[in-house]
Amino acid sequence: MIGLREEADGVSFEVRVQPRSSKAEINGVHDGALRVRLTAPPVDWAANRQCIELFSRKMKIPKRAIRIASGASARRKRLKILGLGIEEVKNLLGALA
Numbered sequence: 001m002i003g004l005r006e007e008a009d010g011v012s013f014e015v016r017v018q019p020r021s022s023k024a025e026i027n028g029v030h031d032g033a034l035r036v037r038l039t040a041p042p043v044d045w046a047a048n049r050q051c052i053e054l055f056s057r058k059m060k061i062p063k064r065a066i067r068i069a070s071g072a073s074a075r076r077k078r079l080k081i082l083g084l085g086i087e088e089v090k091n092l093l094g095a096l097a
Helices: 046-059 086-096
Strands: 005-007 010-018 025-030 033-037 066-070 076-082
Touching: 010 046, 010 086, 025 046, 046 066, 046 076, 046 086
Parallel strands: 010 033
Antiparallel strands: 005 010, 010 076, 025 033, 066 076
């Protein structure tokens, strides 16, 4: 199970990114973080952009509502979903599993 953190402007959670994968997908939970496989390489923010696009498409929310709160250059990142409550994010993430 992933740990959701409610903050003043949204809800954040951790993801573990695997760049240069054969397929872009959200693939379960690993060590308290969502495992995300991306086809993009980890250069020039390409993997971060694809991560935001993937969550935007899967959760059916606009890309502007998703931010990388920390870990932009690391495999383990904290994503923040802006403007939603913890129950809404929990339901959206539950639909992904």
